[in-house]
Amino acid sequence: MTRELPNILSAFEIGVGRVERQPHYFPLIINIAHSTMMTFFTCGEFVSGAEVMMQAAAVATQHGRPTDALHFLYQMQTLAERRGDLATARWARDEAERIGEGETGESWAILLMMRASEAERLGDYAHATTFARQAYDLFAQLEECGDEHMAAGFSPGRALEFDGRPHEALPYFREALLWAESTGNPINRGSILHHIGNCEAYAERYQAAMHAYRKAGEQFVTLGAVEFISNAVGEAGLLVGRLDPLIGLPNRKLVEAALADIFERLAQDLWRDPDVAGNPRVTLRKLAGVVALALHIGHEGHLGDVAAVMYARLV
Structure with missing residues (x-):
């Protein structure tokens, strides 16, 4: 995927340039953006990834697909945070608030997770936990999202872990791990295992922590x-x-x-870049x-x- 990424991005740019006149390019743009999310994380291409997610969100918004747009903006926010580019992460959250205004269901749940992510970054773990749990509960109620609530457990797990409440975080992480393993999602599987290791270490269960790490x-x-x-x-x-x-x-x-x-x-x-936190x-x-x-x-x-x-x- 890393070797082929330039070709994939070239196809993406062609699609973005033509979609306004030729709407049949829309599925290509959406599918490329969804399928490259993991690659941008694993190869460290946080800048390119954020740009792709921003363009995909704009196209999805123009085509009346707010849920897709919010998915891409959430990924954009996460990629920017991984790089320490807080201005871009904030822009993605603000754009999501604009697009998500008045939305319900899955769109609203994604927006809640973005709010949780920003609150976590600011050290406001109480609000991060509240937003993340609201998103988790909402996903659990949505039949069309299937097991998405299990994946959403990663968000309250993180907020509780960083708030110094590892015992409360572990059940969320373990449920999210079951989802990652059942869906074959390796990057999230690794991340969840890492956070399980953190929680086990906080609880002084060092052998269990070592196993998870x-x-x-x-x-x-x-x-x-x-x-x-x-x-x-x-x-x-x-x-x-x-x-x-x-x-x-x-x-x-x-x-x-x-x-x-x-x-x-x-x-x-x-x-x-001196403007990016390191x-x-x-x-x-x-x-x-x-x-x-x-x-x-x-x-x-x-x-x-x-x-x-x-x-x-x-x-």
Whole structure:
């Protein structure tokens, strides 16, 4: 998908340019936008992804499809937040409020999830939890959405986790995990496992947390998901001092993938657009965790190359 992404985006641009005069291009635009969502996340193309979602939302709005438009704006908001581009994330939320005014059902539920996401980013976890639970309950009532409420459980789970209520968050995450596994949704499966690991760590169930982080890391390596890999493996490494016995640790393949991901993230932090938020401290914290893992799985030899690789990539 990464190799073919330029071709897919070219087809998308052709469709957007012609859809006003030739409406039969509309399904092409909608299907490309839906089918590339995961790819933009896994390959780290947050800017291109946000632009595609913005164009797709505009086309959907013009064709009287507000629910599709809100889906795309929600993805745009999430992609922008992943990059730290808060202005773009705010624009997506504001546009969703405009389009979603007076809407009901699934459209209203999506808008509630966008409100929850923004409240979470602002640290207002009480409102984030309220909005997310309202969306979850609404999805559960909508027959046409099937098991969508299970997926929506990810949103209240996050809000409760960040509010320091991991015991309340875990049931939502576990239900969302069942949905991700039943629908074959790997990026969400990995993300949910990571958050389950966080909650288990907060509850001091360190072996369960390690298991969740390792499974998340394995999923992200399979996907080649940039940043997600080092997030999961780095958090796992920060637990090794709390485990007794030391079992179920990520293997050498995961450690090497996490190190490569960290070097790339550090390079991006150094060259990042100054208008976009970055946090090298978080990246270095993950590096500490991965180094700890490397030591505990008998992989010290690989660490001898770390300084040389960092010098080559960063200096």
